[in-house]
Amino acid sequence: MVEPYEPEIKKSVIALPETVQERTTMAEVRAVVIAIGATAWEDESQPRAAVGDKVLITKFAGTIVIGTKDQKRYRIVNDRDIFCKIEVET
Secondary structure, eight states, rough: OEEOOOOOOOOOSOOOOOHHHHHHHHHEEEEEEEOOOOOTTSSSSSSSTTOOOEEEEEOOOOOOEEEEOOEEEEEOOOGGGEEEEEEEOO
């Protein structure tokens, strides 16, 4: 289960046109891993992500659900729909 998020955009000298931003969001979705099922990545030597990691997921993968306690939007996705972990440099 993941919670989608928008990356924070820092001020910079380079401005991306809206068309580039739209195409990027059509291809990828960033999310934070909230929970991982017991059988995720069984056939891989190590998991692609852990709870709390920021990841890239397939745009239209999974099912959107609303948390009953917090009313937040979550997506339940297959382990194969998580492409990679995002590491942020500070």
